[in-house]
Amino acid sequence: MSTYQRLLLDPKSEDALSKYEMPKDLGFGKTILPIMAIAEYKNGSWGAAKLQPYGPLNLDPAARVLHYGQAIFEGMKAYNNEGKIALFRPEENHKRFNRSAERMAMPDIPFETFMNAIDSLCSYSEKFIPAGEGESLYLRPFMIASEAGLGLAAANEYLYMVVASPSGGYFAADKVNVLIERSACRAAPGGTGYAKAAGNYGGSIQAGNKAIKLGFQQTMWLDAVEKKYVEELSGMNIFAVVNNKIYTPKLTDSILEGITRDSVIKLARHKGYELEECTLDINWLVEKIKSEECSEIFAVGTAAVVTPLSSLGEADGTIYKIKEDFGPVAKLIKDNLVGIQRQSIEDPFSWVYEIGTNFS
Numbered sequence: 001m002s003t004y005q006r007l008l009l010d011p012k013s014e015d016a017l018s019k020y021e022m023p024k025d026l027g028f029g030k031t032i033l034p035i036m037a038i039a040e041y042k043n044g045s046w047g048a049a050k051l052q053p054y055g056p057l058n059l060d061p062a063a064r065v066l067h068y069g070q071a072i073f074e075g076m077k078a079y080n081n082e083g084k085i086a087l088f089r090p091e092e093n094h095k096r097f098n099r100s101a102e103r104m105a106m107p108d109i110p111f112e113t114f115m116n117a118i119d120s121l122c123s124y125s126e127k128f129i130p131a132g133e134g135e136s137l138y139l140r141p142f143m144i145a146s147e148a149g150l151g152l153a154a155a156n157e158y159l160y161m162v163v164a165s166p167s168g169g170y171f172a173a174d175k176v177n178v179l180i181e182r183s184a185c186r187a188a189p190g191g192t193g194y195a196k197a198a199g200n201y202g203g204s205i206q207a208g209n210k211a212i213k214l215g216f217q218q219t220m221w222l223d224a225v226e227k228k229y230v231e232e233l234s235g236m237n238i239f240a241v242v243n244n245k246i247y248t249p250k251l252t253d254s255i256l257e258g259i260t261r262d263s264v265i266k267l268a269r270h271k272g273y274e275l276e277e278c279t280l281d282i283n284w285l286v287e288k289i290k291s292e293e294c295s296e297i298f299a300v301g302t303a304a305v306v307t308p309l310s311s312l313g314e315a316d317g318t319i320y321k322i323k324e325d326f327g328p329v330a331k332l333i334k335d336n337l338v339g340i341q342r343q344s345i346e347d348p349f350s351w352v353y354e355i356g357t358n359f360s
């Protein structure tokens with residue numbers, strides 16, 4: 001892996017950091033650090049990233065991102081592990097960022113540009129990375145089409161930015177009830193579901209609001225064609241334990257390939273569980289919940305870590321209560337995943353990346 005020089009902290013950014021006071025009640029993604037990283041793409045190449053005080057952008061109202069949604073993002077966490085600052089598999093976020101960029105006709109970004117922005121931002125913000133249980137610095141790398149133009153075409157100019165939020169846990173409750181969405185769909189075959197494209201998330205909010213109105217916390221998406229196969233939640237992948245075997249939907253182009261999902265698959269197999277990636281029929285799953293052969297369902301993602309589901313439900317009020325709402329498989333997976341991320345147990349897969357490792 002190539003090395004890079006830590007980005008400089010200009011006096012204004014230094015001043016902004018020195019005046020920053022972290023709120024006591026963090027929430028998730030609510031408070032943003034007073035510095036950010038930014039790089040510009042112009043004339044076919046990326047300029048160097050720089051750090052600057054956090055603040056409004058000077059964006060042309062005809063910028064293509066505002067009209068045609070050329071916008072992609074990533075979600076990562078930096079952990080404060082007793083003085084060491086650790087990321088989890090950041091090279092996978094970089095790869096997925098470039099897959100998203102390709103799908104949205106946006107430019108690739110080199111690993112050094114992507115990573116130095118994150119590395120440098122974290123290294124200057126060390127004292128604002130909360131260390132409590134479930135706490136981290138949530139990192140949001142993103143890219144937008146900044147060039148002005150109202151004709152439908154890919155932009156020639158882009159901005160890559162990283163903002164960061166000292167955060168606590170994602171859900172207010174540690175167990176969630178999930179509405180099976182039987183009418184709307186999140187992503188269709190041939191569409192953008194496998195990309196972390198902003199529009200996928202905008203399109204999921206209406207169903208999310210419906211779920212909340214009906215007393216659920218999340219939406220479970222089914223495939224767009226048959227409305228029969230479980231895909232994922234709006235920001236998490238999903239696992240079910242049936243007769244002691246673990247099942248998860250196999251990847252298609254309408255499912256976001258979660259880095260936590262991949263890690264859970266590897267961890268579960270490493271721990272000796274049988275695990276199958278398959279088409280997961282919702283009606284089969286509901287029957288298995290009712291017969292209690294399905295003992296656990298849990299959702300996984302960077303933000304939500306491992307979150308057990310208490311129930312699945314329908315819009316007509318039918319509830320399928322899941323046997324265990326924090327069962328032994330979810331517990332074991334969570335303990336091991338969090339243990340590796342917090343560097344309190346061995347990391348047999350070399351998943352942890354310590355901040356500053358690539359500084360020359």
Ligand code: PMP
Binds near residue numbers: 235256259
């Ligand atoms: N599915 C969707 C739709 C997501 O937005 C996310 C969060 N990136 C995930 C799954 C989980 O992915 P990861 O484990 O990489 O955070």
